[in-house]
Amino acid sequence: MPRYAYVIDLNRCMGCNACVEACKIENNTGEGMLWMYVFRLEKGKYPDVNWQFMPRPCMHCDNPPCVKVCPVGARFKREDGFTLTDFDRCIGCRFCEVSCPYGVNYFNWKKPKDNQYFAWHEEEGAGVYGSGSAGQIIGNAVVPYENPDHKKLYGERLVSGGAHYLGVVGKCTWCVHRVEKGLPPACVANCPVHALHFGDLDDPGSEVSNLLKRGNVWRLLEELGTEPRVYYLGGQQPGHDLRLWYTRRQEVKA
Template identity: 60%
Template sequence: MVRYGMAIDLSRCMGCRACVEACKVENNTPRGVFWMWLFRFEEGRYPNSKIRYLSRPCQHCDNAPCTKVCPVGARFKRSDGLVLTDFERCIGCRYCEVACPYGVNYFNWKKPSKNQYYEWEEGLPYGNPDHELKYEERLVSGGNHFVGVMGKCTFCVHRVAKGLKPACVANCPVNVFSFGDLDDPESEVSQAIAKKEHFQLQIELGTKPKVYYLGTPLDPLKPRKALDTFGEEVNP
């Protein structure tokens, strides 16, 4: 059985946010909803400061805390390791948002037609038709089905079903991402992890995330400041 995972090479990333935009366009997520987000921050003091970047998709934890708190079984983990939301079951209690230590859940506060960058009278003039399909008999893909449900990164389940890579992986101009089967030692992602120093986010919580970051772990003692800190900015 495959176990999908991702490796993100921080030494290659230049912070262009093409992954963020690819995700938004592919999944039709509403305004202010970023299933993929890229943090930009600087470390150190002038003149020894350095700008660093950190992409943050859903970590698709093997031991996902969000699935355990869902009272209706809408948040579930598939046998191939993807942690998904069944939008037809979700009641919008937002427990998963509280349980997740990575902040990847985004609540759909508005009607789909009222929050897709412009206000539309009825329906939307554009949309990815793949999101109307069901995968393993559940409505799990796409970011703008109903008001009042929780959404998050699906590792592009509709693309994975076709044998394609997630949109962020496919769109990265400098090949930061590797995606594939973690259980297959010959897969692209396993090879990437094996070759380089890597770390994962908040493993001390026992969530067993399936997203690996290649590069030096962040030094907790260094002064660090986010570069996107403004209130006007829609920032998770």
């Protein structure tokens, strides 16, 4: 049984957000749903300021609060480390969302097909490029790409992809549909500077095993006891002196 983990090299991340784009395209997540997200943090005081970019996939915790609180068992933990959501079972109570300290959960507030970019089938977007919706303008020549992998069941459960139903919660799945085929998650595959790494910790030759042997490895909000499986190399934990980049000057403590 493999033991998957995710390692992020903060010394390399440059905040390009290619991982965010890749995740979106791969998983068809709707507007307002950033399963992969990159924090843009700032430290110091002008003129001695510096950036830190911090990608944040789902932590796939080993002691996951979201799994504990789910009243129907839609959120569950697999033996190989994946923490997944069964979209056929979720009742949309959003308890997983409020129990997650990392804020990785995204609820389908709108119907997924009404929540895509460019609103292919609706009148939204009409008039932007002439009259009619984007789909009408191109004569529905190309429909938005729907990855057929997302319709498949994994472990007999519907856990992959983001645009299934209204009223259910979704989050980063570490691209379970790709890992199944031996491919890394979309974010990892698309990072132009190889800042993101994914692999099996039980394989002593894997990238992630080797990276973890270096010093300065830490995990986010470790003190909450969630046992996240995402490790950060380099950089520092966000905190008082490593803040959201648009914190107002008055609120910056010296």
